[in-house]
Structure formats: C-alpha cells, structure tokens
Amino acid sequence: MVLPTRNEVPKELTWDLTRVFPNDQAWQKEFKSVSNEIDKLSSLSTIITKSGSDLYSALTQIFSIDRRLEKVYVYATMSRDVDTSNNHYLGFAAMAEDLANKYSSVISFVNPAILSLSDQNLKKFELQEPKLAHYKHYLDQITNKRQHTLDAQAEQIIAASGAALNSSSNTYNVLTNSDMEFGYTTDNDGEMVQLSEGLYSQLIQSPQRSVRQNAFETLYASYGQFQNTLASTLSGNVKAQNYAALMHGYANAKEASLSQNNIPVSVYDNLVNGVHKHLDLLHRYMKLRKKVLGLQNLEMYDLYVPITGTPSLRYSYKEAKDQAREALSILGKEYLDQVDYIFNNRVIDVVESKSKVTGAYSGGSYDTDPYELLNWTNDFDALYTLVHETGHSVHSAFTRKNQPYVYGEYPIFLAEIASTTNENILTEYLLSKTTDPKIRAFILNYNLEAFRTTLYRQTQFAEFEQFIHEADQNGEPLTAERLNTFYGELNQKYYGIVEPGSDIDKEWARIPHFYYNFYVYQYSTGFAAAVALAKNIVHGTDKQKTDYLNFLKAGSSEYPIDIMKKAGVDMTTSAYLDSAFSVFEQRLNELEKLL
Numbered sequence: 138m139v140l141p142t143r144n145e146v147p148k149e150l151t152w153d154l155t156r157v158f159p160n161d162q163a164w165q166k167e168f169k170s171v172s173n174e175i176d177k178l179s180s181l182s183t184i185i186t187k188s189g190s191d192l193y194s195a196l197t198q199i200f201s202i203d204r205r206l207e208k209v210y211v212y213a214t215m216s217r218d219v220d221t222s223n224n225h226y227l228g229f230a231a232m233a234e235d236l237a238n239k240y241s242s243v244i245s246f247v248n249p250a251i252l253s254l255s256d257q258n259l260k261k262f263e264l265q266e267p268k269l270a271h272y273k274h275y276l277d278q279i280t281n282k283r284q285h286t287l288d289a290q291a292e293q294i295i296a297a298s299g300a301a302l303n304s305s306s307n308t309y310n311v312l313t314n315s316d317m318e319f320g321y322t323t324d325n326d327g328e329m330v331q332l333s334e335g336l337y338s339q340l341i342q343s344p345q346r347s348v349r350q351n352a353f354e355t356l357y358a359s360y361g362q363f364q365n366t367l368a369s370t371l372s373g374n375v376k377a378q379n380y381a382a383l384m385h386g387y388a389n390a391k392e393a394s395l396s397q398n399n400i401p402v403s404v405y406d407n408l409v410n411g412v413h414k415h416l417d418l419l420h421r422y423m424k425l426r427k428k429v430l431g432l433q434n435l436e437m438y439d440l441y442v443p444i445t446g447t448p449s450l451r452y453s454y455k456e457a458k459d460q461a462r463e464a465l466s467i468l469g470k471e472y473l474d475q476v477d478y479i480f481n482n483r484v485i486d487v488v489e490s491k492s493k494v495t496g497a498y499s500g501g502s503y504d505t506d507p508y509e510l511l512n513w514t515n516d517f518d519a520l521y522t523l524v525h526e527t528g529h530s531v532h533s534a535f536t537r538k539n540q541p542y543v544y545g546e547y548p549i550f551l552a553e554i555a556s557t558t559n560e561n562i563l564t565e566y567l568l569s570k571t572t573d574p575k576i577r578a579f580i581l582n583y584n585l586e587a588f589r590t591t592l593y594r595q596t597q598f599a600e601f602e603q604f605i606h607e608a609d610q611n612g613e614p615l616t617a618e619r620l621n622t623f624y625g626e627l628n629q630k631y632y633g634i635v636e637p638g639s640d641i642d643k644e645w646a647r648i649p650h651f652y653y654n655f656y657v658y659q660y661s662t663g664f665a666a667a668v669a670l671a672k673n674i675v676h677g678t679d680k681q682k683t684d685y686l687n688f689l690k691a692g693s694s695e696y697p698i699d700i701m702k703k704a705g706v707d708m709t710t711s712a713y714l715d716s717a718f719s720v721f722e723q724r725l726n727e728l729e730k731l732l
Contacts (some may be wrong), residue, residue, distance in 0.1 A: 140491045143220040150454070151219070153483040157212045157505050161229075164212050168232065172208055174202050182246040186254055189266030196272055196543075199244055204542050206240055207502040209233055215500060217343050218265065218510060222492040251279050265308060274694060275543050281399065285385040295384060302380070305373030306652045312370070313647070317363060322355040323348060332356060334647075341441045353438035357640035360647050367646040368617040374652050375609045390606045394655035397694040398550045405599070405658055406707050411714035412596040412661070418722055419593050420633035425725070428632065429732050435634055437641040440589075445579045446732070450517045454487055457520045461527065464566035467674060469682060475531045484530070485509040495520050497522050499529035499556075503545045507533040517583070521560055528559030536692035544694040549656075551697050553663035554670070555689060560587070561671030574731050581728040588721045591664040597631050599658040603649055618646055666706045668717035673705055682703055 178199060185195040213233035216226040229642075234509035238687040254262070259280065263269045269276075286292065319332035324425045325343050330336065332355050358365065382393035392402055427435040429444040452460065458480050466473055479485065486493075489512035501508045507530035513519055532555035537545050557703075571577045604623055605615055613619070625642030629635070650657045673681040688704035698708055706713045 140489060141201075142491050143223075143493070146488045146490050149483065150487040151483065152215070152486040152508050152510075154212060154215060154508075157208060157215075157502075161225075164209065164229070167205065168209050168236065171202060172236055172239075175206070175236070175243055178202060178240075178243050179246075182250065185247070185250045187262070189262030189269055190252075192262055193266045193272070196247075196275075199247065200542055202240070204235060204503055208504050210237055211500060211502040211505060211508075215508060215510075218494045219486055219490070221494060222490050248279055248286075249292065251276065252283055256280065271541065272543060278399075282396070285387060285393075285396070287385065291384075295381065302377035303670050305370045305377065309367065309370040309374070309649070310653060312363065312366065313649070314614035317359060319359045320355045322351045327336040328357075332359075335595045339542070340444070341438060344442060346439070349438040349442065350436070354640065356647075357643050360643050361640065362647055364617040364621070364643055368615055368620055371620070371645070371651060372607065372609065372615040375605050375615065377513060378654050379606060380608055391603060391608060391655050398548050400550060400698060401709055402478060404662065404698070405603075405655075407709070407711045408596055408658055408661055408665075408714065409600050409603075411665075411711045411718075412593060414633060414711075415714075415718040415721075416458040416633070417727060418718060419589065419631065420730075422589065422725055423634050424634055425729055425732065434636050436636050437628075437639055438633070440632075440635070443579070443582065445575070445582045447579070450576065450579070451515050452517070452520050453515060454513055457523050460520060461524045461563070464524065465527075467562065467566075467682075468686070472531060472686065475534050476527060479507065479509070479527060479530055484504070485511060487511050487513050489513060497526050499526045499533065501530075501533060503542050507531070507537075517579075521563065524559045525556040525562045528556035531555065532689050535686070540692035540694055544692040547692050548697050550659050550663070551700065553660060554667050556703075557591075557664050557667035558670045558674070558685070559682050561668050562674060565671060565675045578728060578731045581724050581731070584724055585721065585728065587664070588717075592661050592721075593631060594715065595657045595660040595664075597627060598648060598650060599655075599661065601627055602655060602657065612621050665714050665717040666701060666708060668720050669706050670704065671715060672720060 158167065184191045186192065210233045213226065213229035215232040217223070221227065228345070251259075259276065263273075266453055287295070292363050297497065319337075321500075322328050322332050322340070324330050324336075325345060325348055331351060332340075334356075337352050340348055343349050343352075359607040378390040378393075382388075382390040385393060387393035387396065391405060395402055395405060423435060423440075426439070426444050430439060430442070432439060435552070438574065462473065462476060462480070484506045493512065494510070495512060497509070497511050499507055499509050509526045509530055511519070511522060511526065529552070532547065536547055561584075564580065567580050568577065571580060601624060604627075608619070609615060621642040624645045625637065628641050628644070629637050645651065670685055673684055684703060684705050688700055691700045691703075701708050
C-alpha cells in the first residue's frame with residue numbers, strides 16, 4: 138500500500154487547526170508574546186508570599202501564561218505530528234518545547250514559596266483574600282506534601298542531581314532504541330527478515346507456530362545478550378527512586394510515587410491481592426486457549442494468536458462512527474451531543490499518511506477542541522480505537538467546560554478510565570446485537586484478551602516493580618540472575634499451565650515502564666474501574682449514569698480517589714475488582730460453551 142502525502146489527504150478527513158490559530162503568523166506573534174510574559178514571571182518570586190492578595194494575583198498571572206503557553210504548544214506539536222518530515226513545523230515544535238522548559242524553570246519558585254508559609258499564615262491569607270478559595274484544592278495539594286519537602290537549599294541540591302540520577306534510565310533508552318539490534322527470523326511467507334519490536338508484535342500473532350516461536354526466541358536472544366547491562370541500568374534506576382523517597386521522608390518509593398496523587402498505598406496492595414484471588418480465572422482461560430489451539434504444551438509465544446480466527450469485521454470510517462454513536466447513546470443526549478461535535482467538525486485527523494506519527498491519541502488544550510489523531514485501518518481494532526480516543530476527548534471537553542483552568546486537566550490515575558469505559562460499553566453493545574456464534578466468540582475473546590493484557594499483565598508488572606524496589610531497599614543486589622529467577626517464578630504464578638523455563642524470564646529487560654516509578658498499576662486499576670462503571674451504566678440506574686457524567690466533569694478539582702467514589706467506585710476497597718472479575722468470568726463461561 139502506498140501511503141498518501143499530507144497534501145493528498147481529503148480535507149474533511151484532516152483536523153482543522155485554524156480554530157487554534159488562524160495561521161502560522163498568528164502563532165508566531167503569540168509565541169513571542171508568551172515568551173516575553175514568561176520573562177516577567179520571575180519578578181513574582183519576591184512578592185508572592187507578602188499577602189493574600191499578592192498570592193492570588195501571582196497565581197492568577199502564572200496560570201494565565203500557562204494557559205496561553207498550552208495553546209502555543211498544542212498548535213506546534215499537532216502540526217508536526219501529521220507530517221514529521223516538515224522541517225517548518227519540526228522547528229515550531231522544538232521552539233514550543235524549549236519555551237515550555239523555560240517556563241518550568243522560571244516558575245520553579247512557586248511551590249517552595251507556598252511551602253515557606255506556615256499553615257497559620259496561609260489561613261490568614263485566605264481570610265484576607267476570599268478569592269483565594271478559587272485555588273483552595275491547588276494549595277492543599279502542595280501543602281499536603283509539606284512533611285516530605287526539604288528546605289529550599291536541599292531541594293535545589295536534589296534537583297541539581299537529577300541528570301545523574303536519571304543516567305541509568307537514559308542509558309536504557311539509548312541501548313534499547315538505538316544500539317541494540319535484533320537478529321533475523323522468518324515471516325509468514327517464509328522470508329528472512331530482521332526483527333524489530335514492531336515486527337515482533339505482528340509475528341507473535343502468526344497462525345504459524347514456528348513463526349511465533351522463532352520470533353520469540355530471536356527477540357529474547359538479543360535481550361539475553363545484554364541482560365547484565367540491562368540489570369545494571371534497572372538497578373541504577375531503582376536506587377535513584379529509592380534514594381529520592383528516602384531523602385523526602387517516605388517509607389519507600391511506592392509510597393512516594395502514590396502520594397503525588399494522594400493515592401493510599403492500600404489501593405496498590407488491594408490490586409495485587411485482588412488479582413491473586415482471581416488467578417484461577419486466568420488459568421482457566423489458558424486451559425481453554427491450549428485446548429482450542431490443539432497444543433500438547435502451551436508456550437508463552439502461543440498467547441497472542443487469536444484462538445477464534447479473525448472474522449471479516451470491516452468498518453469504513455463512517456460505519457465506525459455510526460456504530461460508536463449508537464453504542465454510546467446509552468450515556469444520554471449531553472454526551473452524544475459532544476460525540477456528534479467531535480465526529481462532524483474536523484476534530485479528528487483520520488487517515489494514515491506519509492510521515493504521520495503512528496498510533497492514536499486525544500489532545501488539545503483548555504481553549505481548543507479535544508482533537509484526536511488516528512491512523513485508520515478499516516478493521517475491528519480501528520472501531521475500538523475510535524471509541525477509546527473519543528472517551529478521552531469527551532472527558533477532556535466536559536472537564537474544560539465545567540472546571541476553571543487550574544482544575545482543567547485530570548491526573549494520570551483517572552486518564553484511562555473514561556476511554557476504557559467506552560470500550561466496555563462498546564463490548565456490551567456488540568454482544569447485545571450479535572447472534573452469529575463465530576463473531577460472538579471473537580468479540581468475547583477480544584475482551585478477555587483486554588483483561589489478560591491489562592488487568593492481569595500490568596498487575597504482574599506492578600508486582601515485579603514492587604519486588605525490585607524492596608529488594609534494593611533491603612540491600613539485595615539486582616543481578617540478571619536474580620531478576621530472571623523472580624520474574625520467571627512470577628510469570629509461572631500468573632499463567633499456570635504455560636510451560637516454565639522459556640526465555641520469558643528475561644521479559645523484564647524489555648519493559649520500559651519499569652523505569653517510570655510505579656506507573657503501571659494505574660493501567661490495571663483504571664481498567665477494573667472502567668469495567669465496573671460500564672456495568673453500572675449499561676445495567677444500572679439513571680443516577681449511576683449521572684454520577685458517571687459528573688466524574689467526566691470533575692477534572693482535578695478533588696483528589697482522584699474522592700472523584701471515583703462519587704462516580705460509584707470506591708477504589709480503596711476490593712469490591713470494584715470483584716465486580717470486574719465477575720464480568721471476566723461471565724464472558725469466559727460463555728466463550729467456553731461456544732468453543
């Protein structure tokens with residue numbers, strides 16, 4: 138297939154960025170103006186803590202510039218993303234990124250200045266200036282970290298050591314993205330090809346078992362060759378995270394990371410324990426996979442091939458929009474009106490074209506549309522991607538319409554919930570409309586794979602991440618041999634009947650998320666919460682639907698845990714996990730009968 142150039146893509150299938158800035162000249166004018174205003178912000182450091190009115194005025198000026206900068210950044214990066222060969226917009230994006238870095242540096246005085254105020258002085262300021270109530274939750278988020286914040290000089294020393302502390306992570310990225318080369322393997326046509334991570338993700342789904350096996354062994358042979366170096370980079374990264382947590386008075390790195398969003402450690406622990414409680418369901422699914430594939434031994438390279446085949450479910454972009462709209466209509470008129478606006482006003486950049494970034498995302502800023510980037514493929518995955526990204530976009534639109542700028546974004550802990558809720562609503566809709574047993578089995582298996590790769594697999598990663606941090610904290614060296622042993626045992630615990638002893642024990646070496654500081658658990662908690670929410674929306678009451686819409690409008694106006702409680706999911710308990718696993722079991726039961 139020959140991809141079209143950007144100029145050859147029909148206009149109606151591109152997003153309209155003139156609603157962000159009418160032309161490049163307008164962007165350049167605003168860029169210059171914002172840059173000049175950023176230079177002036179440093180003068181606020183001497184007055185921000187003088188009085189309540191000074192604090193309010195300073196924060197208002199800072200957020201005003203932040204808001205304008207966000208719009209400048211969005212225009213530049215989105216213009217670049219649709220054609221990364223366009224040097225003009227590559228230059229714009231580089232300028233915007235430099236400006237964002239400059240802004241971050243200039244306003245670095247804000248948090249230390251606020252923390253220099255005692256709780257008593259801050260309350261006094263709030264009485265002096267009632268308008269500070271606008272920033273109440275924002276200020277609480279900063280002052281709640283008071284006991285874990287050092288004096289200004291110590292914080293500057295730790296900040297200055299950032300480059301050194303991040304060197305292990307940087308080395309990992311350079312090694313795995315630039316220097317490491319994979320060997321050769323055979324593709325589905327029997328041709329010899331050099332493996333890459335992208336090609337591996339295709340070959341591991343091959344219906345030919347020898348193709349899957351060769352790709353698997355070739356990939357891990359490369360990682361095995363560098364396993365000692367990769368153990369060293371991972372160990373260095375863990376030590377840096379443990380050091381930062383220790384210096385700031387946290388019990389461990391997990392507590393330090395979760396505290397950024399005020400997430401109780403119990404949420405993490407409940408996740409791991411809840412998944413352990415339901416590993417029997419994953420083991421049942423593995424037995425079904427083994428039986429349907431007719432294998433004597435189930436290997437890790439057998440887990441990604443579709444066990445139901447691939448039915449000819451094809452969707453044009455228009456057909457997918459119609460399906461998505463019908464599925465999401467259960468959320469009511471307000472939600473559907475926003476979907477219609479996104480679908481019908483050039484908010485989505487649809488077509489795959491030369492030099493366009495791969496994948497999909499939802500973006501935009503507080504003062505723009507919630508733009509979506511797609512690379513349309515006319516298949517079942519494309520339909521789910523459209524529904525997923527539209528979930529993000531409606532979440533963003535509702536937040537921006539209902540919250541002031543300071544709370545106009547939502548934290549990472551909540552980010553995947555709206556999008557994955559949409560996916561689960563779509564699954565419910567398709568199952569309610571599908572009677573063909575082959576297609577029904579495909580949809581069920583598609584959903585069970587989402588459970589396996591997100592709820593189970595990401596929790597497995599989270600459990601490994603906790604182990605490596607605890608091992609380092611206890612003085613245990615993180616050698617390749619120790620990492621291989623623990624990961625292999627953990628993998629066996631999760632997958633049960635899968636044959637032990639394969640190269641899967643080296644999988645830790647290729648997971649970049651282990652360098653993200655307790656990030657992956659949020660994929661699992663978000664997925665489980667989304668399953669529970671979709672269940673409430675499709676089978677529940679009008680109040681539960683309203684509660685969900687209010688969640689979409691909350692942004693970051695409260696702590697994530699409190700927002701989710703109001704949405705109907707208490708993530709400090711295991712009830713939402715049990716609800717999600719009940720859906721998994723129900724669908725596994727049906728798939729077992731169908732197959």
